[in-house]
Amino acid sequence: MTTRTLIKSLAAATDGPVSVSGWVETVRDQKKVQFVVLRDETGAVQLVSPRSFDEEGAATATEVSEAISALAQGTFVTVTGELKHDERVKLGGVEIKVASIDVAAPAIAETPIADDSGIDKRMDWRFLDLRVPKNALIFRIQTTLLHAWRSYWYENDFVEIFTPKLMASASESKAELFRIDYFEGSAYLAQSPQFFKQMAQPAGFGRVFEVGPAFRADPSFTSRHATEFTSVDAEISWIRSHEDVMTMHEELLVRGFQAVKDKHGDEIKALFDIDLQVPTAPFPRIPLAEAKEIVASRGYEVPRADDDMDPEGERQIAAHVAETFGHEFVFLTDYAASIRPFYHMRHADDETLTNSYDLIFNGVEISTGAQREHRVDVLTANAVEKGLDPEELSGYLDFFRYGVPAHGGFGMGLARVLMLMLRLPNLRETTYLFRGPTRLEP
Structure with missing residues (x-):
């Protein structure tokens, strides 16, 4: 039996017997010759099968010709035949003359989605949608990106951790918790690994990272929110300020x-028409108050009652940075304590500001980072100020009662990074299986 050859390897293979497996993309059933475009996970190849004719010139049916005529788009097959290099063949400069076809699984002839189907319909049939080369490439890019990040962490002595996703209490906002039955009581799905990655600092791990699921009971229907998403988190000890976290963060992104x-x-250029730019470090840094002044000078006043920036403000400051610095990234720093969690450290000389940042990429926030407050008395006072009960946080506060170094870190949405990298309009495109307020299938 001939060993399966991946389609990407055919160009370097010698002419002769070959076996390929994949799914049928198109069939051209012509009078004198039959053509099939077969695609696998690595590319596409043209299959060719000349028809046989009797003495009177009439086409005669063969096992191969009948099999090809019966093929529906999407049918998975294994084909054996003769590989031939021919520069006239537009699809890779090779073709295979079919000797036999083995149908692994036939497909229904009429597919439920088309090139112009809307995104919700495509999500209903995601396994078919992901056969499209452009859509499949997203997840190969994701694999490469994550491998590069892990390589960076590994080379810099980070420890990979896997934190629980079932929690007894909130890690962020109680308003965005999914509550579930848990034996005789209740539990919550983790909004982030925040508390647990901080626990690694008094444990003496020094530097940790996690790539894992997070859950937010947020009824948002925007193009950049999901109720379940993949969070990329890192936390490091012995920092001097949030500047050390930003330096690590930008180094990580440059590597990826x-x-x-x-x-x-x-491939990105061919399928997305994007010349991917590798960002240069350091990324621009702008204090939030200054960013708001810049946005106002561009004719936009942020219409918020609190001290935060809004999405249009993020787009405006990103446009300013692109025009001024030629950069796609910008750190907005020094957020007000009023809009930051109790565990963000405050400025030594201004209690109203925090040692924190948001990272904006192509006009959209992709991450929040900060230096954490590690002094248990200050941390407790900050929690009380935010209306939290220290008793409910006793397990978390215990982390800080037995010695802990100054530390900080960030959390970042993986799908958002990919969405903005590829200039896609919706997070659903870069999520393998999207979950939102009205979607739990497939």
């Missing part, structure tokens, strides 16, 4: 973008 460009740059 460089790896994606090196491996997929040509």
Whole structure:
């Protein structure tokens, strides 16, 4: 039996017997010759099968010709035949003359989605939608990006952790918790690994990271929110300020973008028409108060009652940074304590500000980072100020009662990074299986 050859390897293979497996993309059943475009996870190849004719010139049916005529788009097959290099063949400069076809699983002839189907319909049939090369490439890019990030962490002595997703109490806002039955009581799905990655600091781990699921009971229907998402988190000890966290964060992103460009740059250009840019470090840094002044000078007043920035303000400051610095990223720093969690450290000389940042990429926030408050008395007072009960936080506060170094970190949405990297309009495109307020299937 001939060993399966991946389609991407055919160009380098010698002419002769070959076996390929994949799904049928198109069939051209012509009078004198039959053509099939077969696609696998690595590419597409043209299959060719000349028809046989009797002495009177009439086409005669063969096992191969009948099998090809019966093929529906999406049918999975294994084909054996003769590989031939031919520069006239537009699809990769090779073709395979079919000797036999083995149908692994036939497909229904009429597919439920088309090229112009809306995103909700495509999500209903996500396994078919992901056969499209452009959509499949997203997750190869994701794999390369995560591998590069893990390589960075590994080279810099980070420890990978896997934190629980079932929690006894909130890690962030009680308003965004999914509550579930848990034996005789209740539990909550984790909104982030915040408390547990901080626990690794008094444990003496020094530097940790996690890539894992997070859950937010947020009834948002925007293009950039999900109720379940993949969170990329890192936390480091012995920092001097949030500046150390930002430096680590930008180094990580530069490493990831460089790896994606090196491996997929040509494909991204061909399928997304994007010349992927690797960001240069350091990224621009702008205090939030200054950013609001810049936005106002551009003719936009942020219409919020609190001290935060809004999405349009983020787009405006990103446009300013692109025009001024030629950069796609910007750190907005020094957020007001009134809009930050109790565990963000406050400025030594201004209690109203925090050692924190949001990272904006192409006009959208992708991450929040900060130096954490590690002094248990200050941490407790901040929690009380925020209306939290220290008794409910006693397990968390215990982390800080037995010695802990100054530390900080960030949480970042993986799908958002990919969405903005590829200039896609919706987070659903870069999520393998999206979950939102009205979607629990497939």
